[in-house]
Amino acid sequence: MTRRHNRTRGDRGIPEATVARLPVYLRALHSLQEREIATVSSEELAAAAGVNSAKLRKDLSHLGSYGTRGVGYEVEYLVYQISRELGLTQDWVVAIIGVGNLGRALAGYGGFASRGFRVAGLLDADESVVGEQISGLSVRHIDDLEQVIADHGVSIAVIATPAAAAQGLCDRVVAAGVTSVLNFAPVVLSVPEGVDVRKVDLSIELQILAFHEQRKAGGPGEAGAEGWGEDHDGDRADDRARGQEPPETTQYVEAVEA
């Protein structure tokens, strides 16, 4: 049970890339629920999530969910299945370490509570913010970190400190028994086996936008585009004939339509 490094699959054989798309499907399904839509075709759900429908169907088949021909997927049941798979049917207790602008933004982020993430602790090293009320919580001093983790049963630590402080704090939360760390600090954290770290780089999405913006403006890739038709995207047979990968989209791509 110690194979944690470079893991590319979940413990049940679900590919890591599928796991990463499940929250995107869930977000699309929640939108459908808000509009009181009870069933959805794989094509509709795929479009809403920004993936192709074959990939969607394959992803959901890992959950044992195949839909009904001619009907599609039952929204409420699929929400339950995905939430259950992701572990969102239980509450997760989160501590946010560092209450600068980012920590404050995260403390007030509505998307956490609605997905079962309960922020139970806010901690900072700055005496001047200790005791401040933010989103209903009183900021605790970082010296109390281990106490807060134990008292509230924190299972996920969110590190939103400057880079220099992050590793030391990560070591402390791990020593206190936390095995999941979400890192917003601009540094790569080292953790022992058995601990999961995910890092958020807020500039990555901007870089992907820049790629497309450059293309729109006629950037360096422009000349190379001549060998390609203008309408081949989504045509898997055509792509296979060219020896390319089938089309994929990534977890944060929205289906953008006029």
Place this chain on the structure above:
Amino acid sequence: MTRRHNRTRGDRGIPEATVARLPVYLRALHSLQEREIATVSSEELAAAAGVNSAKLRKDLSHLGSYGTRGVGYEVEYLVYQISRELGLTQDWVVAIIGVGNLGRALAGYGGFASRGFRVAGLLDADESVVGEQISGLSVRHIDDLEQVIADHGVSIAVIATPAAAAQGLCDRVVAAGVTSVLNFAPVVLSVPEGVDVRKVDLSIELQILAFHEQRKAGGPGEAGAEGWGEDHDGDRADDRARGQEPPETTQYVEAVEA
């Protein structure tokens, strides 16, 4: 030139999933540069980026970069190639709309400037913050949005407002000629063809952590794990024999090692 919706490839035939990984490779390469490492093998770079090396080599081959057998990739040149491909060798002018906690965090985010993103405008509807100095910029009133876009040549708008305000502001930036929007507001934005929107959901990474945390705690997927060995990850031949997808990792996965 109007095929913008559901696009899964860049204009040069680079798969969208590859585009999404380029910033991750770039981040790993910058770390190598900081350590004054001049060449890197595909295995080392893949491990640092959290992907398998076959995928890395295929991704880089789309850029015409194949490395040298027995030597690997020249770090500095690969940084240049990826930066050029992503359009980071030029400056991109960014406006941040909404200077609540998140907007302030983004305004001060070091990772933007170092990748060629220059924040030239901060805007808010709240009179009490207009004129405030944040990260060297004076906050402008949202009424000046079109003026700020025109004066500074803004090409990417970052929307960090409450959900209710986001669509109206998105419409205004698009009308003012901006064709790339990064959306942090918890709402799906509608844009005309030719405009790229990417949405950041800060809870997605937490959901992926929850998936693994649940497995560690012996969650619902546990029983289903019995049919799987404990050491099959990364074994592509084995995965193919089972009819599964080859291992993949996603853009934000860090290689986490003890």
